[in-house]
Each structure stands twice: as structure tokens, then as C-alpha cells.
Amino acid sequence: MNFAKQNIQEMSAYAGPKEDRTFYSGMLLDFGERTIAPSPKIIEALNEFAQNGRINIYPEYFNLNKKIAQYAGVSEDQILAVNGSDRAIDLIFRIFTDKGDKVIIPKPSFAMFFQSAEIEGCEIVSPIYDESLNYPIEEVLDEIDNKTKLIIICSPNNPTGTIVNSDEIEKIAKKALEFNSIVFIDEAYFEFSQVTAVPLIEKYPNIIISRTFSKAFGLAALRIGYAMASKEHIAEMLKIRSPYDVNMIASIATQVALDNVEYMQKYRDEVMNGSKPLIENFFKDNGIKFFDNSKANFLLFKPDSPEQVFEILDKNGVRTRPRKGSRIDGTIRLTIGTVEQMKKFIEIYSTVILAKAGIQ
Template sequence: MSIFKSHITRMSAYSPPLEGRDPHQHLLLDFNERTLPVSEQVKQALINYINDDRLQVYPSYGDLTGKIANYAGVNEPRVMITNGSDQGIDIIIRAACTEGDEIIIPAPTFAMYYQCANIEKLHIIEPDYTRETGFPVNAVLDAITAKTRLIVLANPNNPTGTQVQREDILTIARAAPDTALLVDECYFEYSRATVADAVITHPNILITRTFSKTWGLPSIRLGYVISHPDNIRTLLNIRGPYDVNQFAVVAVSAALDHPEYTRQYVREVMGVSKPLFEQFLERQAIPFWPSAANFIWAFPGNPEVIEQHLRRHGILVRPKPDLTGRKGLRITLGDIAQTHQLIERIQEGLAIAGAA
């Protein structure tokens, strides 16, 4: 007999394939990360912090929440900082749901939602995204029952890249006013789509965001929740006082002082690299899902051959099957030079697959 709850012992760990990834050896296009290092100002702020001999002191957050609120264009009481957006997701699910409740999670999507839902023993309902029609708004509306405590949607969604229309989000929020609606805006800086301005008129909306994907700081773990101040006060009852570490505070504060560094990267990825890659896929007649984020889910005829060829040349991408089991590759876009390199290697891979 286990000392733990039986459903927890039966679960498996959420363990993404991180082993062996090395930015000095690989072009990392497998985790939707920023592909270039952070600014010198962020590095210097971290070095200064270490040299200032404060590591023996517990973290203190100073004006960071206010600074993030200012960046997000909302009032400070609407923001809670978290240890990555993963923690925001976890806290929201724990705060909103109890065992046996229903949670609607349109699929396929980000694995963390399932992990948190399974820990709480929730009953998961999964309407399907499709490449042709995108977010299944009607299926989500139809799935809402008196037992639905939470609806999760990522905007844009991972791995599909699908953008969810603002009106669809607000329609769902209004259709289930006593149900929490988690809107994961992890890739907000790429898509620019947000409902942050609607959290007062729609107090069941809880938004999670992160400094992991655009700002290039997944290693220091900083995310934030935007919601009605009453919700933020409740969620703060769960978050620990030191869950966000001081490196995150220092790095993000410095990054926010120099937003142009991030904006420039976003412009290059979304304005040049992504259209370049989409045109390449179209020329090669490789199907892909329309994406509003910094990644594309593509379905070449021989995904294994392409993936292995890329890997042999130091480029890592993420194999992801769709709901029918068809294998695809989720590919992060980087800067222009990296995108040319990617295209060249895929072209070689296609030639190898064609000759086989």
C-alpha cells in the first residue's frame, strides 16, 4: 500500500524531452523558445546582483508586479507574478476545481493542463481543434454543464498555433459566468491578441502569461496572471511568498527596461522568418496549421527522415502526432539566418526521403 494518493502513484511525470539540448551545439527549434540570447543589460543585471552579495537573503519583489502591470497595460491589483506560467495554470486549476469536477480542454494542446487536471482528479472533456475550422467554439459551448468548473484555452494554441477569436472567448465567458475561463496567452507578444482589457467586465477570465517564450528567460521561471483584483487576492492565498526567485525579479526588471530588444526579435520572427518558412512549405506542398505564434506544426510526407536529417545537422524540432495519429513536426522559428539554415536542411531531407 502506498503512502500517497492512489491516483497520483498511477500518473506519470510530465517530462518533456530536455536531455542533451545544448544551445552551443544545436539550433533549438523544439521548445518554442527565443533562439537568441538575452540582452547584455539583462546579463549585467544578474552579474551585479550576484556581486552585490544578496544571495543569502529571501527574495523581495519590490515594484516588479507594478512594472509588469504597466507593461501589460492593466492596474497593478490585477496582476500576480508566478514561477513560470506553469505555476499560474496550476494555481488556477487548484483554486477553481475539486475532485470530480468537469474541465473543458480543447485538444490537442499544452500537456501541463492535463497534468494539473489529473492531479485534482478532474473529468476532462476534449473538443477537437481542426486545421480547417480552428478553435471548436460551438463544441466548447455545447460541452458546458452545471459541473463545468473550468474551461482552458490557449491563445494562440500549442502545438496548433491556432488563434482564438476575441468574440469566441467573450461568448464563452458570458455563456458560463460562474465557470473559470483560463486564457493562456503564453505567446502573446507574437500574436498580440489579448483579452486583458476584459477582465473587469468578465470577472471569470483568468489570463496566464510568461517571460519564457519571447523574452528569452525560460530558465529563470517568471510568469504572471492577469484577472479581476478579487481573483488575484484569492490566488495569492495559494502562491507561496518566495515561489518567484530573485534572479527572475532582477532579469525581468532589466528586460522590461529595454523592451526594444524583444520587439526587434518579434518583428524579425513574425515579419520575415515565419512568412519565409510558410512560403517554403507552400512551395513544397507540405501541409501545415495556420499559426499566430512563433512556431508551425507541419506535416511532411516523411517526418522521421526530416527530423533525423535535421538532428544530424544540429537542428532540433519537436515530433508531435495529430489527433488521428499522423506524425507532424512542430518547428520554432528563429531569426532570418536560422530560418534559411532550416529551409536548406529540410530541402536536403526531402531529397533524401524522395530518393529512399
């Protein structure tokens, strides 16, 4: 017997990371994570908490909100820390949408937008990214009407890496405001693109932004992210976020990370200014198709035999992620890590794929 709501019964669970990642001995270049450990100061602080902290009492957050607010350049009442930005997505759908409401989620994009929309029973409208994988701005603008409750802008977008600039976001926010709809901007990869819609929050009360500590800061296992919005909307979100949504370990780690932002920046600079050009030149020099407009720490490449390439890389110590769907059939998403890791990727690709297998 199954008493779950009909729309939940009709859904499938989010197919998250495969369970065999932890013990994979090669390089994990499949999930857009930071590819090396976070700052040793974070590990020290966590060890200290494990030794001397009071694990038996509920979390107390001290300066968490203040530090996040300072880092993001908003006021403390415009911030809500959450259990990963997945939670922010979930809260936003729960607060702003009802069954049957129209939500605009351009495709291809991050699966959790679709998952949360289905949980609420929304009507999903999905304009398709253009052939160069740019956000379908005109189609989105055309779709905004009085049925529309929520518009998703993922910038940089997962899996395309492409961004939506401030002028375009403003166009959408302006039209959305006329129809009382929310514009939700997911900036999970902001640290890499360094492009943000934060300054628009003051002007457009219908804008909500989420970010995460899972990517550039390297805290994916601890589950912490944050939402930014007008203080009125943050107050609404606070009503339904559970009181201890963020655990103590995540809170401690985040505060230390924000006291040492330069540690994250050093990694970001290496990835974006060193590793990314290295990989792009490698693809170019070898005639391997790829999309060159990613502003994130990953890109999509399109070898002639993607399944074989994925399998061979995987057996040789490089885990990537094959992608399917609108515009991206036959692509593989590659997370860009350190220069050393990318040199290793290039060496493996050259010796076991280009030279030996004779495929591209």
C-alpha cells in the same frame, strides 16, 4: 509501499524537455523558445547581482508588479507574478476545481492543463480542434453546464499556433458566467500574436489570463510568468502561492526586460514579419504540407515521412519536435527563429532532405 493518493499513483510524470538539449550543438527549434539570448542588459544586471547582490537573503521584488502591470495594461492588484505560467496553471486548478469537477480542455493542447486537471482528479472533457486546427468553439459552448468549473482557452494554442478571437472568448465567458465557471486563457505566446483578452477582464470576473517571460523575452531558464484576473481572484491566488515563488534572479531579469521592451519587440518583428513568411514560402514552394494559420513563433508541418525527416534534421543540427495526437499525427512542430537561422534551416532541409534523401 506507496502512500500517494490513488489518482496521483495512476498518473505519469510530465515528459519535459530531453536532458540533452543544453549541449546540443545545432539549432534548438523544438520548444517554442526565443532562439537567441535575451538583452545584454539583462545579462549585465544578473552579473552585477551575482557579484554584489545579497544571495543569502530572501528576495525583495521592488517594482516587479508595477512594471508587469504597466506592460500588460492592468492595475497592480490584478497581477500575480509566479514561477512560470506552469505555476499559474497549477494554482488555478487548485483554487477553482475539486475532485470530480468537469473541466473543458480542447485537444490538442499544452500538456500541463491535463496534468494539473489529473492532479485534482477532475473530469476532463476534450472537444477536438477542427481539421484546420481551429478552436472547437461550438462544442465548447455546448459542453458548458452546471458541472463545469473551468474552461481552457490556449491562445495562441500550443502546438497549433491558432488563436481564439475576442468575440469568441466573450461568448464562452458569458455562458460560463451563467454557470459560475472560470475561463482560463493561456497567452504564453501573446507577444507573437499580439492578440489579447485582457480588456475582457473588467467585464467578465470569471476570466483569468496567464502569460510568461519564457518565450519572446527569452527567460525560460529563470522561470517567471504572471496571472491577470479580477483583484478578488488575484487575492485568492496570492493565498496559496508560496511567498518566494519567483526567485530574485528572475525578478531582476524581468524588470530589466520590461525597461527594454523594444529589445523583445525587435526579435518578435523579425520572427513574425521576416522568418515566418520565409519558412511558409519555402514549404509552399516545395509542396511540403503545413498549417498556415499559426499566429505564434512556431508552426506544424507535415512531411510525407515525418520520422525520417525528424531524424535527418536532428543529425544535421536542427532539433524539432514531432507531435502526435488528435488532428496532429505525423506533424512536426518547428520553432521559428531569426531570419539567419531560418535560412540555415532551409539550406539544411534542401540539401539533406529534398536533394539527398529524396523524401519530403
